[in-house]
Amino acid sequence: MLFIVVYGMLSLITWSAFAVKLKDLSRDWRNRELQLLCLAISTFAAPFFFATPPVYVRLDALLGQRNIATLIIYTCVAVCLTSFLALLVSWSSTQSKIRLRHRLIVGYAVTTIVAMVTFFFLGTVNDTEHPVDFDVHYASTPYITEFLLTYQCLFTVSMIGLILMCWRYSTMVDRPWLRGGLRVITAGAVTGLGYCLPKAVSLAWDVAGDSPLDSVSSVVAPMFASAAAALFAIGFTMPVWGVGMSTTASWISGYLAFQRRYPLWQAITRAFPEIVLVPPPSSRLELARELSFYQNRQVIEILDGEMRLRPHYDTAISELTRKECTGRRITGIQAEALVEAVQLAAALQAHVVGRELPLRSETDVRESTDGDLAKEATRLVRVAEALLSPVVPAVLARLTATAHDCRTQS
Template identity: 30%
Template sequence: MKSLNDILYPIDAAIAGAALLFKLHGMRRGRRDPATVFLCLALFLLACTYTLVIPAVFVKVDALLGTTNAAVLVSQCCVIGYSLSIQLMLVYWAFSGRQAWRRAVWRISIVAVVLAVMVTLFLLAGANEQRVRDFVAHYAGLPIYSVYLLVYLATFLGSRIDVLRLAMRYAPVSGRPWLRRGLYLMCIGASGGLVYVIARIADIIGPRFGADPQRWEVFAQLGAGLGSIFTIIGLTIPSWGIYVTRAGQWMRRYHAYLRLYPLWNALRLASPDIELHKSRSRIVDALALRDLNYRLTRRVVEINDGRLALRPYIRADVGESAARLAQDAGLDDEDLVAAVQAAEIKAALRDKELNREPSLDGSISELDQDGTHDVRTETTRLVKVADAFRVSPVVAAAVTAPAGPQLAGKRS
């Protein structure tokens, strides 16, 4: 009968392997400091751990080594090595030189002794029946194997606590946002390891009170499997998190580029000279993904140029009406200003299209501030104006208000 091992553990192995290849690729580009080396070692050992306990691999490893359940011993030794590697990575992140080595050497010494004890106890345990999916839960009641398991769990628990202590200590003071997030994710992963330890201790104690360890085996598997996934993400996210940031920034710029289109399109149709590169259609424009920064900057500039071209048609009464309506609607600050500017533009476009006489005041709300912002701030401001231009009921109401007396006549 299949278990969670058949699903979750291959996923863990694949994620660890992919993360290892990613980090090795980075090492080829020159970064080979001790922390990175230990990180790669941790990912390699973790990939080995979960590969060995995949049932199909488990059977083949036993046959290759000629010892029943040898895959369990090798896998759990890899877990100890993996845990040690993470500790050493964190040590070399936080310290350097002899200071780091002093903190590393006693950890290495303890693990060497633990591995020797584990191998000895495992060979003496007499676990001769192959148990591909529930080895620990099945054999935890054996006296010698229970001692083996306690040594293993004590070492594993100590490493998880050490990781939690180091990560929680240095995450708040980390200057790199993705490193800080990675350390916190490692804390979540280490917490999953604690769930695994609790479940395995219950495997030892439970049978002595008549309980069946199979009842909570799923918690051990989830604690180990999901905890490892969080740990892998935490270990590698400082390297690839920046790409997530850049992708998010690109998506926000692209979204702004699309949201500016209705306002920009109305202005460039009214004043074709503002458009540097002629647009064939909205669909073609939306699919033009290259040079987005340049295209977005051009759109912002052209919108402001279009507003300037409409200056003779700007009406003070429209702006005043829009401001009153916006206040009545509960708008304030930037949203109010955006509604006023959108109403002025929409009314000016209508008056120009109807060939009405230009206004006598010809001023634009907040116009003197245009050009004083950086592109990012100006883009944010104009997106609000574009949204109000497209859908705001305040803008629609202000534009449909009766025209002032100076607009009563038309050009001949």
């Protein structure tokens, strides 16, 4: 039951990964790297389906040869690992070395598969099906011992090659999701050693005598192979779905930022309706469809409004706001956002009554962001949130009281 559940889940995960990459391949059939990746994932997914005990037995019955499913499974894994290695060579090697290294890898794989097929059919494995304990049951059977050793040698060499190439290449790439995927593959290859090494040791021990590692070989090692398969499926597809996740997260962040800036945009465009080039979206669906456009328009219109309010800025307001922030233990970016928010709120009030003041000091002019709308958009989110702080009405009330005292004294 354990193997049915685990292999069934792994088959589903790896076939799902295959579907993701096949979609990319359908757009670019001539892409050699995508061809290799699809071949690798499909031949890694197939063994878990075939190794599920009920499928294993029925496959043997269909082909009329007991335990032939083991040969099919191990051959698929050999093709898979060869494809993985060839793909990584394409990614990490110079163009002049790719062809030679591909030939060496494919040559070794073909030699191994031919040897495996030869040893398998020279041996005798016809007593009954062994979907779970084939390696243990036939460990000392003539020719099957060689068959298993040949396969485990290929598996071990492939895992070591994946570890070395993936880790080295991950230190060279600058794409975060690709780098992360390569490191996940490295972890998968390390986990894969937990499959092949115990099996190789147990097999060698069985040749010399009875191995005490039979349960490790037939139960524990396949679980390591299952974990490695899951990591491979995740790692090799991570650059695709990872970028998609980043795009989705960026869209959600932009949507929320638009909503958080909206009260600030409303306040400014109410004072200067002429700066609105395009009316705001009439529905959330319209906003979702044209989010980038509406974001840019929102930021540009707020900046336009800020420029028009600049004549109302007052150094005294900044100083008073900073004192209020100090009293409330507000520092850093939050304090600067509050200074801008109070200046905007006071300037909007001054605009309503038509009062204009000259700039008192260059320190009242915010540092330029070199026209970077992304930086401005982030800053304006902070300013919009600062407008909701109790500091703003507190400072405005003090300004009103100070103005009233000045009028009374005069």
